[in-house]
Amino acid sequence: xxRQRDTINRVLEQHLQNYHSPAPQLQQAMRYALVLGGKxxxxxxxxxxxxxxxxxxxxxxxxxxxxxxxHAYSLIHDDLPAMDDDDLRRGQATCHxxxxxxxxxxxxxxxxxxxxxxxxxxxxxxxxQRQVQMLRALSQASGSRGMCGGQALDLAATARxxxxxxxxxxxxxxxxxxxNAAVQLGVLSGSExxxxxxxxxxxxxxxLGLAFQVQDDILDVTSSTExxxxxxxxxxxxxxxxxxTLLGLEAAQVKLTQLHQKALQALQRIPYNTQLLENFAxxxxxxxx
Amino acid sequence: xxRQRDTINRVLEQHLQNYHSPAPQLQQAMRYALVLGGKxxxxxxxxxxxxxxxxxxxxxxxxxxxxxxxHAYSLIHDDLPAMDDDDLRRGQATCHxxxxxxxxxxxxxxxxxxxxxxxxxxxxxxxxQRQVQMLRALSQASGSRGMCGGQALDLAATARxxxxxxxxxxxxxxxxxxxNAAVQLGVLSGSExxxxxxxxxxxxxxxLGLAFQVQDDILDVTSSTExxxxxxxxxxxxxxxxxxTLLGLEAAQVKLTQLHQKALQALQRIPYNTQLLENFAxxxxxxxx
Numbered sequence: 275x276x277r278q279r280d281t282i283n284r285v286l287e288q289h290l291q292n293y294h295s296p297a298p299q300l301q302q303a304m305r306y307a308l309v310l311g312g313k314x315x316x317x318x319x320x321x322x323x324x325x326x327x328x329x330x331x332x333x334x335x336x337x338x339x340x341x342x343x344x345h346a347y348s349l350i351h352d353d354l355p356a357m358d359d360d361d362l363r364r365g366q367a368t369c370h371x372x373x374x375x376x377x378x379x380x381x382x383x384x385x386x387x388x389x390x391x392x393x394x395x396x397x398x399x400x401x402x403q404r405q406v407q408m409l410r411a412l413s414q415a416s417g418s419r420g421m422c423g424g425q426a427l428d429l430a431a432t433a434r435x436x437x438x439x440x441x442x443x444x445x446x447x448x449x450x451x452x453x454n455a456a457v458q459l460g461v462l463s464g465s466e467x468x469x470x471x472x473x474x475x476x477x478x479x480x481x482l483g484l485a486f487q488v489q490d491d492i493l494d495v496t497s498s499t500e501x502x503x504x505x506x507x508x509x510x511x512x513x514x515x516x517x518x519t520l521l522g523l524e525a526a527q528v529k530l531t532q533l534h535q536k537a538l539q540a541l542q543r544i545p546y547n548t549q550l551l552e553n554f555a556x557x558x559x560x561x562x563x
Numbered sequence: 564x565x566r567q568r569d570t571i572n573r574v575l576e577q578h579l580q581n582y583h584s585p586a587p588q589l590q591q592a593m594r595y596a597l598v599l600g601g602k603x604x605x606x607x608x609x610x611x612x613x614x615x616x617x618x619x620x621x622x623x624x625x626x627x628x629x630x631x632x633x634h635a636y637s638l639i640h641d642d643l644p645a646m647d648d649d650d651l652r653r654g655q656a657t658c659h660x661x662x663x664x665x666x667x668x669x670x671x672x673x674x675x676x677x678x679x680x681x682x683x684x685x686x687x688x689x690x691x692q693r694q695v696q697m698l699r700a701l702s703q704a705s706g707s708r709g710m711c712g713g714q715a716l717d718l719a720a721t722a723r724x725x726x727x728x729x730x731x732x733x734x735x736x737x738x739x740x741x742x743n744a745a746v747q748l749g750v751l752s753g754s755e756x757x758x759x760x761x762x763x764x765x766x767x768x769x770x771l772g773l774a775f776q777v778q779d780d781i782l783d784v785t786s787s788t789e790x791x792x793x794x795x796x797x798x799x800x801x802x803x804x805x806x807x808t809l810l811g812l813e814a815a816q817v818k819l820t821q822l823h824q825k826a827l828q829a830l831q832r833i834p835y836n837t838q839l840l841e842n843f844a845x846x847x848x849x850x851x852x
Contacts, residue, residue: 295707296732297715304707351672356664375645379668380715383640386672387706390679394699402691409698410683417676418584418593422669426586429665443585 275318275557282317283309285335286342293388303373303381304388308346311364315486315558316341316456322554323457323475326546327464333400336392337408337459343389344416344452350382352425386416400463408462415455424448428514436515442484449490450483471544478540478551485533485559491516492526497562534559564607564846571606572598574624575631582677592662592670593677597635600653604775604847605630605745611843612746612764615835616753622689625681626697626748632678633705633741639671641714675705689752697751704744713737717803725804731773739772760833767829767840774822774848780805781815786851823848 286309295301317338324334353360353368354375360368370378393409414420424447431444457479461472495518517526537555541548575598584590606627613623642649642657643664649657659667682698703709713736720733746768750761784807806815826844830837 293706293708295712295715296736297707297712297719299719300707300712300715347672351668354665354668356668376643376718377715379640379643379645380711380718382672383636383675384707384711386675387702387709387711390698391702391706394695394702396699402695406683406691406694406698409679409695410685413676413680413683417582417680418586418589418673419582420676422673422676423584423586423589426584426589426666426669429669430586430588447585 275554278318278321279314282314282321282338282342286339289336289339289388289392293391295384299373299377300380300384303369303377304385306372307350307369307378307381308343308385311366312342312346314342316345316453318554319453319456319479319551320460320463322550323460324463326544326548326550327461327468327471329460329463329465330399333398333463334460336395336398337463338456340389340392340408340412341452341456341459343385343392344412344421344455347382347385347389348416348421348425348452350378350385354378357425357429389416404462408459411455411458411462415451415458420447420451420455421449424451431515433513434515436520438520441515441517441520445484445487446480449487450480453483453486454479468546471546474540474543478537478544481533481537481540482555482558485530485537485555488517488526488530488533489559489561491518492523492530493562494518495523530559564843567607567610568603571603571610571627571631575628578625578628578677578681582680584673588662588666589669589673592658592666593674595661596639596658596667596670597632597674600655601631601635603631605634605742607843608742608745608768608840609749609752611839612749613752614749615833615837615839616750616757616760618749618752618754619688622687622752623749625684625687626752627745629678629681629697629701630741630745630748632674632681633701633710633744636671636674636678637705637710637714637741639667639674643667646714646718678705693751697748700744700747700751704740704747709736709740709744710738713740720804722802723804725809727809730804730806730809734773734776735769738776739769742772742775743768757835760835763829763832767826767833770822770826770829771844771847774819774826774844777806777815777819777822778848778850780807781812781819782851783807784812819848 290305290308320338320341321334349363350369352358353363354370361371362368369381389412390409393405393412398405424444427444428448454476457475458472461468461475517529521529534555538552541551579594579597609627609630610623638652639658641647642652643659650660651657658670678701679698682694682701687694713733716733717737743765746764747761750757750764783805806818810818823844827841830840
């Protein structure tokens with residue numbers, strides 16, 4: 275994964291150079307938010323799934339970067355004073371603290387655009403039909419029926435205890451949809467034959483995404499600000515519903531294990547070597563940061 | 564144009580229904596910003612150019628709405644306290660005043676996504692290659708090398724007198740790029756034959772876009788808040804460079820006339836009936852609001 279992260283960072287840096295803005299401050303803020311730090315969960319999934327599905331490196335470089343651009347933009351905007359009002363992200367000042375609010379808003383906006391622009395790159399060695407499918411998957415996952423919708427529901431839910439079904443919907447939209455898109459873009463970058471397993475990969479992604487969120491909720495209670503690289507205990511302070519407040523710590527840990535097992539089962543329906551994804555799920559769901 | 568505006572409003576409303584968000588407040592804020600009011604300059608251009616180029620109504624309904632979604636999102640974010648801090652837009656409370664800042668940020672984000680999602684609609688009766696070209700044109704025009712870049716340069720230029728070349732760059736990016744995209748999407752929606760005139764239409768759009776901005780600068784001085792539907796004299800208050808501060812009112816009016824003439828000349832190179840666009844340019848550049 276460390277090697278993969280280096281590749282991802284190099285590719286992101288290269289794309290930012292290729293799409294260089296005439297506005298220097300905007301360019302710096304985009305780079306700050308996109309290139310520095312991050313676990314790179316989503317691009318890792320795109321690369322791994324894409325390699326399993328026989329995708330070319332050139333297409334994956336665009337697809338993985340596009341997903342990470344959406345993720346980075348959402349973090350910039352989530353951290354804004356009007357939203358979660360966070361000072362720390364990935365152990366560093368959040369974008370609006372390092373620059374200013376206006377620049378942070380614009381950097382988020384422009385990173386969202388860049389995500390879609392990357393998928394329209396003229397030199398992509400890909401069937402245009404497939405290119406449109408990728409653009410559709412990423413936009414569906416990001417918009418008002420995906421990530422933005424989840425963030426809106428999450429904001430509306432503050433200071434109210436959600437049911438487990440409501441909480442699952444928030445997470446499915448807020449983080450699950452983009453994790454799913456990361457996996458879908460990997461499949462869509464791949465061979466014609468691999469397309470028949472799109473649903474199986476999607477199911478794996480949905481289960482992994484939810485497990486990832488349960489783990490996040492657990493870590494918000496059990497880890498430290500230093501380990502997390504972001505302010506710990508924020509959920510509790512904001513009286514947000516989490517799997518821990520809803521189920522208790524122990525039952526949340528049981529749920530995490532169950533989701534992990536189901537995710538592995540979804541992988542077993544795919545007749546390719548998915549060892550890389552199994553290892554990744556293991557690492558991701560036993561992480562302490 | 565009034566008939567065209569009704570069509571545009573109906574189509575925007577329909578798209579919002581089709582892409583309905585599970586988050587009610589977000590959906591309302593998107594509708595508030597997108598459907599209520601506006602001159603509809605950009606979708607009008609897409610429809611007009613598209614009809615001249617033999618495009619189908621179904622494709623134009625998506626293309627025109629996509630451009631207007633980008634425009635509406637940019638207005639929401641430009642009006643935010645951290646940006647231009649405006650209370651009035653189109654004679655009504657700005658989105659963050661009618662709702663709240665967090666909702667306004669998300670509504671802008673989700674409208675941007677919707678723009679791209681609309682162009683990926685599965686039912687579009689269009690060559691996927693052309694669909695990708697439309698997505699590319701819209702993303703290029705919107706991002707850090709287009710509209711967002713222009714907004715960033717504009718923010719950085721406050722309280723400093725720009726040269727005419729600098730001011731032109733700001734406007735070319737901040738408003739010109741999207742007006743150009745509106746025209747390009749009209750051509751790209753059209754027949755194979757019409758594609759050879761893409762550059763001529765683009766030149767018309769560039770000149771019209773710049774003329775539109777010069778007219779905007781003039782109106783900010785000569786019109787009233789009531790007529791404009793937004794706070795007048797904002798440019799002066801913010802010590803922003805405008806064509807009026809740079810050239811003086813009279814020379815700005817001469818420049819407007821020159822740009823208008825050149826735009827009409829660009830149209831004359833196109834062997835189609837472009838009367839509709841000539842009339843539109845006339846209306847747009849003699850408007851008093």
